[in-house]
Amino acid sequence: DIQMTQSPSSLSASVGDRxxxxxxxxxxxxxxxxxxxxxxxxxxxxxIYGATNLQSGVPSRFSGSGSGTDYTLIISSLQPEDSATYYxxxxxxxxxxxxxxxKLEIK
Amino acid sequence: EVxxxxxxxxxxxxxxxxxxxxxxxxxxxxxxxxxxxxxxPGKGLAWVASINQPGSETYYVDSVKGRFTIxxxxxxxxxxxxxxxxxxxxxxxxxxxxxxxxxxxxxYWGQGTPVTVSS
Numbered sequence: 001d002i003q004m005t006q007s008p009s010s011l012s013a014s015v016g017d018r019x020x021x022x023x024x025x026x027x028x029x030x031x032x033x034x035x036x037x038x039x040x041x042x043x044x045x046x047x048i049y050g051a052t053n054l055q056s057g058v059p060s061r062f063s064g065s066g067s068g069t070d071y072t073l074i075i076s077s078l079q080p081e082d083s084a085t086y087y088x089x090x091x092x093x094x095x096x097x098x099x100x101x102x103k104l105e106i107k
Numbered sequence: 108e109v110x111x112x113x114x115x116x117x118x119x120x121x122x123x124x125x126x127x128x129x130x131x132x133x134x135x136x137x138x139x140x141x142x143x144x145x146x147x148p149g150k151g152l153a154w155v156a157s158i159n160q161p162g163s164e165t166y167y168v169d170s171v172k173g174r175f176t177i178x179x180x181x182x183x184x185x186x187x188x189x190x191x192x193x194x195x196x197x198x199x200x201x202x203x204x205x206x207x208x209x210x211x212x213x214x215y216w217g218q219g220t221p222v223t224v225s226s
Contacts, residue, residue: 049214091210095169
């Protein structure tokens with residue numbers, strides 16, 4: 001099974017900051033990597049798919065990069081509404097696995 | 108507008124059974140893989156099961172194999188998860204999710220239905 005290791009598990013940043021969250025797969029997943037944002041008591045929503053593709057309707061301050069085993073979610077200028085938990089997930093095969101999540105707090 | 112509406116969650120005793128349903132609308136249901144994802148209280152997301160478009164292929168996380176069955180009725184635009192031999196660790200919110208046709212990511216999620224396994 002492919003393990004997804006996400007870091008950090010939590011972080012606190014200020015409005016306007018550049019925020020980076022990383023996700024490492026235990027083997028190559030050929031960019032079959034998506035990022036999800038979840039706010040309390042809400043269903044997750046997709047931000048990035050295929051490692052680098054921005055989902056329609058998602059603000060352009062969100063971007064993704066990476067290949068092989070290492071991937072990154074970048075928020076270029078943090079906004080108050082970005083306070084949430086972020087998850088990566090691979091879709092290279094089964095079982096699908098999520099990272100453990102990154103809880104992002106606004107200072 | 109794509110909609111996924113789950114139902115069937117509730118309180119069940121350990122060892123009991125429950126059937127979750129998901130009513131899909133706003134898209135060609137038979138064109139998409141579908142999945143169930145769950146989230147235990149205060150925990151992260153966990154993939155549970157997936158099914159292909161005709162329902163001929165199913166995949167499960169190891170912890171539910173032999174206990175859960177995912178199925179679909181394309182004529183009724185519905186997805187189901189039959190859960191049996193339920194354990195306390197199955198307590199979670201269960202989400203019905205649609206797989207995008209490309210890149211295999213979850214592009215639409217239901218609102219979730221809570222399942223509590225407790226005596």
